[in-house]
Amino acid sequence: MSLEDLGDKGRRAKSERAAAKSGVGAKPTLKTIAELTGLAVTTVSHALADAPQIALETRQRVRKVAADIGYLPDRAAQRLRTGRTNVISLVLDPHEEILGYATSMINGLTEALRGTAYHLVITPHFSDTPQIEPVRHIMRNRMADGIVFTRTEPADERVKLLMENNFPFICHGRTELATAHPYVDYDNYSFAYQAAKKLIAAGARKLSIILPPERFTFAHHLRHGFMTAVREEGIGFETAKGVTLDSKSDDIRDYLFHRMGEPERPDGYICGGEVSALAVMASAYDHRLELGRDIRLVAKQTSGLFDQIRPRVETIYEDLTEAGFLMGKLLLKRIAGPVPIQELQALQTV
Amino acid sequence: MSLEDLGDKGRRAKSERAAAKSGVGAKPTLKTIAELTGLAVTTVSHALADAPQIALETRQRVRKVAADIGYLPDRAAQRLRTGRTNVISLVLDPHEEILGYATSMINGLTEALRGTAYHLVITPHFSDTPQIEPVRHIMRNRMADGIVFTRTEPADERVKLLMENNFPFICHGRTELATAHPYVDYDNYSFAYQAAKKLIAAGARKLSIILPPERFTFAHHLRHGFMTAVREEGIGFETAKGVTLDSKSDDIRDYLFHRMGEPERPDGYICGGEVSALAVMASAYDHRLELGRDIRLVAKQTSGLFDQIRPRVETIYEDLTEAGFLMGKLLLKRIAGPVPIQELQALQTV
């Protein structure tokens, strides 16, 4: 600190003293407003809450002062007193590095939370602990008013736990539990069904689908849609063995490359993710198989990526940003008060 | 709610009553520990803080009880009392949808924060407000103990503001300000330099580079590295006009497609991002230009994506997860206490 700073410090007057700490102006509290208006702290609090027993004129005056000095309630104090955290927790598996899957959802979520008092906290779920741990932790320690998570399983423990405790949440994907629960999901059944139909229409004779790990519900949906289509058409099919959408992309490609070198190889692929679709293309390329003639492909598109992929690939779009936005909106609705569960369910159509 | 639920509710006994609210067990506080140990709340607090004036035996006993009942200090109360938020705020421009850029960084950040009391809060910066707004807001209202942001500019207002107020932060990218500040950056100068050299070595005669918007410092670094290389080699060059790495991928491709149809077209491209690299490939493909012969390309790789791109493209890797991890670690170090600034700077080498 220089001499000038010290000199300046000495010269500081009353008004500046309070401002010294933050350098931007001391943080105003209810007390500040109370002093400015000559009212009691309690009155100010009520006025800002728009309580009807406070005179309208007073409410307006308080609101004006609050706005003028840029008052913002202290989250910690509010949280301590009321128990509400004003936090939404997104439980993220760092594994989901899959090309901006999380980013899109986060963008949608922040957009939904925009203008509200809610903050988005990222709670990682590290793979060396059980999946339910972060959820239990958030609930037990009241770390958030609502939870968002993804990759739902048919008998998802998290869903059970949260439902049992009536804790607000929404998940991406459905369970197969008897009890209805809030969710946002993409119609993966239709995706797979339509993808298969497209491939068949384009001349494919034997289809293959690369599925997510079996433990996820949407793997079943994809399989079901796929199977329905191939059975309707009475056409050959298989599912990729030994690799899933979560496998390392090199492993997926190695599997595909190998499979494409065997007899009875599939000539139509359905890919539930962009990376696996690229792996199909890479394998075909490495075998000098021509896309659209030797090998056909329908991919799920979740980013602008495939607009630049050549040769052009048929894709079906899933809007993850919208999914995030929906999850945010529905969760807020649920937090605001009890809502019939069916109003907290959204299925994004293909 | 079923009849059975109601019945169960009626059967609830005293011990369960306290637990009823959370359904997992009432949240233990210092008071709980105080009652269990027969100590005063203050003593327990001090004991857990490992204060030397508390008998060692007592400290151990308290710690044991705390661990047994799964005590976790209430964040709101701690925050209210101490002013520390235990929050790190990542200011994110939803614009950065660029293929998991954010996701990788978030993964690195959460890994760095793992095991600490810090939470990661995503603070969006919506493009209709000035860039400095979220930062000012976080600082003024003490919403976090530290700030992380990206896309640093040469005379970045956020850096100035945060430095002036001595507020802990770290940014991805450097400024050109006289005052040193904490940062994590990737050596984009070397990236561009080496990329150019590679292209020239591979036979390119005229280079082009697609730059980020000029307002970002790393645009200058890239340009500088690029210019140094082309001047050293005395070779033709240009920078993409009218489009940047932030442009819509279709716009980048349209520009490239047009340019590739003109005389004196470049035959070597440097792409600072994966999407723009794909746009180069798409344009070349649409012109039936062969990659590696008519057109050469060096791309920056930040995901596993390009491992599956065919024909194979020369890439240089930037580890964004590591960048996030470094930012987290350095920020924590800074928050813990004053540190010489040069210890808060990291440059990731090519």
Added chain:
DNA sequence: CGGAAAATTTGTAACGATATAGATGAGGCT
């Protein structure tokens, strides 16, 4: 064994908000 010093523990207040219950004053009614 008295008494001071050292070691250990404790009470009180405060952070900023809000729920609850209570206070104040104006006006209306008999």
Added chain:
DNA sequence: AGCCTCATCTATATCGTTACAAATTTTCCG
């Protein structure tokens, strides 16, 4: 005037934690 009602505003306690000052117990010494 006396009493009640209504509209408005206010005091108090509290959430869980920690800083500060103070109280208590133990230790040690002559």
